[in-house]
Amino acid sequence: MRSFTCGVCGQLVFFDNTVCLRCGSSLGFDWDARELRAGADVPWCANRAAIGCNGLAPSFGSFCAACALTRVRPADDDPVALAEWVDAERAKRRLVYELGELKLPIPAWFDRPGGLGFDLLSSTRDAVTTGHADGIVTLDLAESDDARREQRRIDMGEPYRTLLGHFRHEVGHFYFPLLVDDDATRAAARALFGDETEDYQAALDRHYRDGPPDDWAAEHVSAYATMHPSEDWAETFAHVLHLHDTLQTAASYGLRVEGPAGRPDLHAEPIDPEAGGLRAELSDWLGLTYALNAINRSLGFDDLYPFVLTGPVVDKLAFVDGVIARGATVRSV
Template sequence: MREFKCPHCGQLSAFEASECNGCTQPLMFDPENMAMVGVKSALECVNRNIIGCNWCAVATTPYCLSCSLTQVIPSTQNTQNVSLWTRVEDAKRRLIYDLRRLRLPIASAGGFQLAFEILSDEHGPVLTGHESGLITVNLAEADDVQREIRRVSFREPYRTLLGHFRHEIGHFYWNALVHEGGFLSPFRLVFGDETENYQAALAAYYARQDWSDDPTSHISMYATSHPWEDWAETFAHFLHIVSTLDSLAGLPLSLDARAQHTLNDPYLESDFGALLELWAPLALTINRLNRSLGLADAYPFDISPAVKGKLHLVHMAISAFRNRHESRAAR
């Protein structure tokens, strides 16, 4: 995402900043106005002193919008848990920022309210996943070593906390954007029949012996397991794209008028082709930069024509949902 300005001195401040690097004044992020504010302008989230949350508290609770969505936290008696929980909430705030920029609600028309539980493996195995609006995150995913072990074990080219959040939120929005949004027929045409037994499909996926697959049909191997997982993986990549393009907007680059228009707000860009036209060279560039530093590719994926079509459907479903709700609000 792009950087923000300190309200005291005007210096650029990162999204996670709790203090200005220039004037050292304490800062908070206001998700309602999408701006940094001084601590005297609003109430601090009570988690500021515990996990370094730098968001303003909402009017009805002592928590910020992001922290208030967390229903269950790991034991804070364990200092390692607190450290990992801090990382989880950092990633979640970026997710909530994405949703605010896309103008998507945190409750569905079907009555599901978005909520999170962050659990540790201390008392038994924890599976990261989504069910009826509740997203469960395994605290171990915030441990770089444990996450890398799982990434290699599951043959994944990419595994991050933010990626988990963006994937699981895709499951949450499937009902509102696809089923209730009138996109069920095109979804089945592009992604497949979601009525296929989900648990059986996942069991078959993990029981595979042959892991070779046609990379031109899905964005990732896991996307091949079931149409719902294909949607969630694709939804996550759409968020990767618009968020990274938003970061590009703040760089001192020479761009043509059309590119500048897209970067004015990638989250609300109506032309999907314009998004991908900017994304393709950017993905290539960041991968080359990483290789120059001896790092793995930042975006180790190829967007094939089939995947492009799936991303386009995600974009269409989000845009249609937003347009419907904004039209109702205007009336």
């Protein structure tokens, strides 16, 4: 995430701000210009009053580029779900922002069959399964509740679970057929992740019956990634988005970490500075995560970044990063 300043007084402001705390100017995110704009006579998103959305819309009374992607949202008579909806849309706005930064196409559900859309549903009344099907990402809004999400994280043995992480994972499924759409790319993807046409239900049953293999961390970014090649892709895709967003944020705030004192070259895996792309960025990434984990431990918290990037995992991350970069430059949707 880039840093932003108020166009009136120059104060540091943040992506989600609706008002500048110094001069009181109203703020809105211009999705076309990709900047926060200050002013009153602008077309605010129709969800500004309902959920505090700070996006600007194409016209007065319409939705912004992020909110327009929501196909189903909670009912007005469900106050708990409405509160959770606020958090879910905040995370989704950040996702849509990052997809734009990566210049990925965002075909919308209301423009074409199979386009990207979001059903944000409450499981307080009916069962909801978070997932993706035919372009539609479904999210159980219970994931907005910190206590419930943390309990699920513990129950499922996950080191990391966030609303934004869910969105990144599910859009990974959406982008697979858009980015891996020719024989050569598909063959390369299968060489790394496996055959995505394998029986999904059988793999799901096996995963929840037997659990991940003991050595899953040697070749997978998470235990869940071992369940099926499609989940390995989605988990890796989400991780690439984690990396890009965090590195952009660090760069925007001038945060640079050389590594532990006296050991600026200390890394878990050999880094080739001439490799280019994500492999080259990992040098900055690993130094940053070492420092952040050490700071968290000093405060008595668990590691902020509880992952180990082995050689095979880096190969997968680099592949996904490469097809994202190619998809941003050679595809039109």
